[in-house]
Amino acid sequence: MIVERPEIEDFLYREARLLDTQKFEEWFNLFTDDAIYWVPAGRDDIDPSRHVSIIHDDKTAMAKRIKRLRSGFAYAQDPQSRVHRLISNVELGAADDVDQTIEVSCMMLLIELSRHRQTLHSARCEFTLDRSSGDWRLRRKKVNLLRNGEVLENTPFLI
Amino acid sequence: MHPPINNLITRDAIHRSVYADKDIFDLEMERIFEKTWVFIGHSEEIREEGDYKTTYIGRHPIIVSRLADGGITALINRCRHRGPIVCQHELGNSKHFRCPYHSWTYNNAGRLIGVPMPQGYGRSFDKNALGLAKVPRVAQYQGFIFGCMSEDGPTLEEYLGGITKFLDAYVATSPTGKIELFEGMQKAGYNGNWKYQLENGVDPYHVGSLHASSVTQEAMLIYYQGAGCVIAMDGHGVTDHTDWGPMPVDAGLSGGFNLVIFPNLVVLRSQIRTIRPIAVDRTEIYTRVVKLQNVPEEVNLRRLRDQEFEFGAAGTFYTDDIEIFERTQEGLQSGAVDWLVFARGLDREEMRNGYMTGNMSDETQHRGMYQNWKKWMTGDASSSSAIGAE
Numbered sequence: 001m002i003v004e005r006p007e008i009e010d011f012l013y014r015e016a017r018l019l020d021t022q023k024f025e026e027w028f029n030l031f032t033d034d035a036i037y038w039v040p041a042g043r044d045d046i047d048p049s050r051h052v053s054i055i056h057d058d059k060t061a062m063a064k065r066i067k068r069l070r071s072g073f074a075y076a077q078d079p080q081s082r083v084h085r086l087i088s089n090v091e092l093g094a095a096d097d098v099d100q101t102i103e104v105s106c107m108m109l110l111i112e113l114s115r116h117r118q119t120l121h122s123a124r125c126e127f128t129l130d131r132s133s134g135d136w137r138l139r140r141k142k143v144n145l146l147r148n149g150e151v152l153e154n155t156p157f158l159i
Numbered sequence: 160m161h162p163p164i165n166n167l168i169t170r171d172a173i174h175r176s177v178y179a180d181k182d183i184f185d186l187e188m189e190r191i192f193e194k195t196w197v198f199i200g201h202s203e204e205i206r207e208e209g210d211y212k213t214t215y216i217g218r219h220p221i222i223v224s225r226l227a228d229g230g231i232t233a234l235i236n237r238c239r240h241r242g243p244i245v246c247q248h249e250l251g252n253s254k255h256f257r258c259p260y261h262s263w264t265y266n267n268a269g270r271l272i273g274v275p276m277p278q279g280y281g282r283s284f285d286k287n288a289l290g291l292a293k294v295p296r297v298a299q300y301q302g303f304i305f306g307c308m309s310e311d312g313p314t315l316e317e318y319l320g321g322i323t324k325f326l327d328a329y330v331a332t333s334p335t336g337k338i339e340l341f342e343g344m345q346k347a348g349y350n351g352n353w354k355y356q357l358e359n360g361v362d363p364y365h366v367g368s369l370h371a372s373s374v375t376q377e378a379m380l381i382y383y384q385g386a387g388c389v390i391a392m393d394g395h396g397v398t399d400h401t402d403w404g405p406m407p408v409d410a411g412l413s414g415g416f417n418l419v420i421f422p423n424l425v426v427l428r429s430q431i432r433t434i435r436p437i438a439v440d441r442t443e444i445y446t447r448v449v450k451l452q453n454v455p456e457e458v459n460l461r462r463l464r465d466q467e468f469e470f471g472a473a474g475t476f477y478t479d480d481i482e483i484f485e486r487t488q489e490g491l492q493s494g495a496v497d498w499l500v501f502a503r504g505l506d507r508e509e510m511r512n513g514y515m516t517g518n519m520s521d522e523t524q525h526r527g528m529y530q531n532w533k534k535w536m537t538g539d540a541s542s543s544s545a546i547g548a549e
Contacts, residue, residue, distance in 0.1 A: 039473070041343050041344070041345065041346075041471075042342075042343040042344070046342070046343065049456075049460060049463075050341065050342050051341060051342035051343040052341050052342065052343040052344065052345055052448050052463065052466070052467060052471075053343075053467050054345070054467070054471060054472065054473050055467065055473050056464060056467050057468070061464070061468055064468070064475070065468075065475060068372040068373055068475050069372075071371070071372040072372075073371035073372035074372045074478075074479070075369065075372075075479045075482050075483065076478035076479045076481065076482035077478075115485060149346075150346065151346040151347065151348040151443045152346060152347055152348065152472035152473075153347075153348060153349075153472070154347070154349065154472060154478050154481045154482060154485075155472045155473040155478070156473065156478035156479075156482070159473070
């Protein structure tokens with residue numbers, strides 16, 4: 001499978017921009033039906049069936065999370081957080097020719113503003129990208145927050 | 160300057176300084192957190208000999224250890240020489256703790272077992288008198304471990320009172336009668352007073368409103384049509400939905416009960432929440448997720464996934480709770496009106512089974528907790544300070 005680095009970078013930038021601009025439905029549609037959106041707690045390498053996570057959503061849970069954010073009653077997002085994501089250090093990992101998938105990692109600097117408070121998150125993100133249906137889609141998004149073992153301020157936005 | 164403590168809690172109202180006055184917070188650390196039984200962990204966290212966890216009782220950093228004889232001890236995490244904490248890990252296993260500053264070393268029962276070049280201290284130096292300070296009383300009930308900084312006062316079971324019955328029922332949800340914990344914790348902080356979490360842990364009235372984005376119609380039926388009740392139980396707060404059946408194994412919203420054990424423990428659904436007061440306007444919440452024994456793996460996994468989705472710093476329910484705690488702290492900066500309304504259900508509450516009991520959306524349980532607060536805050540004349548109960 002031939003994968004061009006710029007197409008992967010474009011995909012990651014787009015994923016970040018969709019979240020920054022609150023295009024949650026478009027973001028949701030980037031994911032395959034069996035996708036997992038995961039933010040581990042405590043450390044990066046936990047087993048999510050034995051250890052608690054900050055977020056561990058399948059697609060059903062993601063849909064519920066977005067529905068809540070759109071409900072008009074998600075008070076922790078009234079007004080919505082403003083978020084900027086910087087994506088860097090993109091590295092292409094192993095590709096699977098049969099599944100048409102590739103592992104990708106990058107660094108993310110996420111700056112969030114809410115309640116007049118600016119919160120900084122640094123994370124190493126891991127993605128499994130899937131091209132089996134033609135376009136690139138996300139089968140897995142894992143966000144390893146630098147502060148995943150710390151006491152977190154309110155985090156009602158999509159990371 | 161706040162009014163006298165005695166005047167801060169009336170029959171149906173609470174003075175804003177209870178949440179907003181720094182001097183009140185300082186008094187709480189002394190008169191509540193150094194006098195009552197404070198939750199310091201669950202026995203599952205320190206299962207094996209040498210296991211320890213670190214936590215806090217008010218402002219005191221604490222090490223809770225499992226000793227060789229199976230007993231549990233709680234020590235003040237502070238070197239007796241110059242004061243650094245001697246253990247900086249959340250959880251671990253060790254038979255001794257060494258302060259790296261000058262290598263004073265203690266065993267996990269707190270005894271000072273090593274001092275470099277001890278001859279320099281002269282003949283009067285007594286290592287036996289320089290062990291880590293002990294939390295005077297440690298006791299557990301159904302695996303819930305509490306520490307009390309005071310030698311005197313009620314035993315743990317006396318202190319828990321009727322709540323023991325609910326803790327029995329809570330662990331009985333597990334077919335073996337014993338609960339376990341998932342690894343790791345949800346940790347969230349907010350810029351608000353610690354008592355908002357006490358109120359919120361047993362507050363059915365807010366669920367349909369604040370959680371309108373997340374609560375299901377099915378769950379709301381409990382609150383609007385249920386025969387459940389709220390109880391002021393020996394200074395603690397209970398919302399009891401048990402007319403809808405016992406605590407469900409899936410820990411769903413549609414049954415069971417919520418407990419707030421004064422001053423720092425919340426037990427509800429699949430969670431054990433510890434409240435850590437940091438300042439009058441700063442609080443941290445540490446949550447462990449409860450696992451049942453001898454149930455299908457998918458049942459436990461469902462409990463974990465639901466807990467993550469709804470609670471913790473990114474939870475669909477809990478983020479709105481934290482938001483309102485911070486908004487409350489902001490609002491209470493205003494002294495234009497001093498009093499908050501705690502009158503709901505006053506005209507219809509009644510004694511049932513020896514406890515004042517209200518309808519599901521009433522505030523009987525809150526009034527009970529604040530009468531308890533007042534009792535501890537005014538009860539001990541020996542610790543009155545310059546800003547005491549004048």
